[in-house]
Amino acid sequence: MPQVNQPDSLEDVVKMPLKDIEYLTNILITKGSDIGWSLVSAILTLTIGFWISSKLKNLVEKRMIARNVDLSIRTFLIPIINIVLKIVIVIFVVDRLGLNASGFIAAIGGVGLAVGLALQGSLSNFAAGILIIIFKPFKVGDYIVSQGNEGTVESISILNTVLATAKGQIITLPNGSLFNNPITNYSTKEFRRLDVQIGISYDDDFDQAKEVILNVMKNEELVEQDQNMTVEILEFGDSSVNLAVRCMTKSENYWSAYWRMHRNVKYALDKNNISIPYPHTEMIVRNQPTEENVAK
Known part of the structure; x- marks a missing residue:
């Protein structure tokens, strides 16, 4: 360690800060240009490096799109690639400043381990994200x-x-x-089954209702005509005979076919005078004999 001169008088105590300032001034004069250039060089390298990393990230994304890489994989990998490129640039800048890059990497690793232990749930989410991309x-x-x-x-x-x-x-x-x-x-399979539950009156003809509903399905362009179509009695309700109407449609057309089938079946049943009952209650009022009626 350098020997520290002890002050012998009050004058020496006053002059010590001035000597320190003079020492720092000499360092800035002799080494200032080198330090300034290193800082400017590091800032320029960092700025240009981040710009290049952004361009590389966009290039990788465009190549993925050109090769029809699945969108799920792109949205998962692109942020990771962006982070890795920026970390590489930061390490390069640290090395340019003359600092110990290996020590910096070790420090990042230590911080990463500490953060990982603190955020174990996030690590499990990250691992699950990789599994989702792999197993789809x-x-x-x-x-x-x-x-x-x-x-x-x-x-x-x-x-x-x-x-x-x-x-x-x-x-x-x-x-x-x-x-x-x-x-x-609901999107894995090409086709999806469309279920419509229709109630008809107990007084209506089931065979006629079945024919009417089948005609609706056969005339609906969103219903797959080469797939099975079903119109059968599902259950006997309190106020109606409930029918199970089933057909197949493409997954992307499901909701359009759902609304159109309900609407067109209602129109067809009304046109053929087949009623769709609603819950109701019948009240029977019996006249009770009064004393006046008995006297008469």
Whole structure:
């Protein structure tokens, strides 16, 4: 260690700060240009490096699109690639400043380990996101139901999956809980069964109603004509005979076919004088004899 001169008088005590300032001034004069250039060089390198990393990220994304890489994989990998490129640039800048890059990497690793231990749930979500990309229980654009939530998958990110509901709402679900719970995917298969429950009166002719409903399905362009069509009695209700009307439609046409089938079946039944009953109660009032009527 350098020897520290002890002050012998009050004059020496006063002059010590001035000597320190003089020492720092000499360092700034002799080394200032080198330090300033290193800082400017580091800032320029960092700025240009981030710009280049952004361009590389966009280039990788365009190549993925050109090769028809699945959108789910793109939305998951692009943010990771962006982060990795920026970390590489920061390490390069640290090295340019003459600092110990290996020590910096070790420090980042230590911080990463500490953060990982503190955020174990986030790590499980990250791992689940990778499993979702690999096993593909769903992908971007699929309509899914899970844990009471349903909607179209908008994106699969590092930690979360985003759903857009039919009401215009956005639901963000952690990948971990999503992957570890049952998922109903309505978009995996090309066709989806359309179920319509229709009630007719007990007084109506079932065979006539069946023929009318079958004609509606055969004339509906959204119903797959080469798939099975069913019109049968489902149950005997309190006020109606309930029919099970079933046909197949393409998954992307499901809701359009659902609304059109309900509307067209109602019009067809009305046109053929087949009623659709509603719950009602019949009241029978009996006249009770009064004393005046008995006297007469």
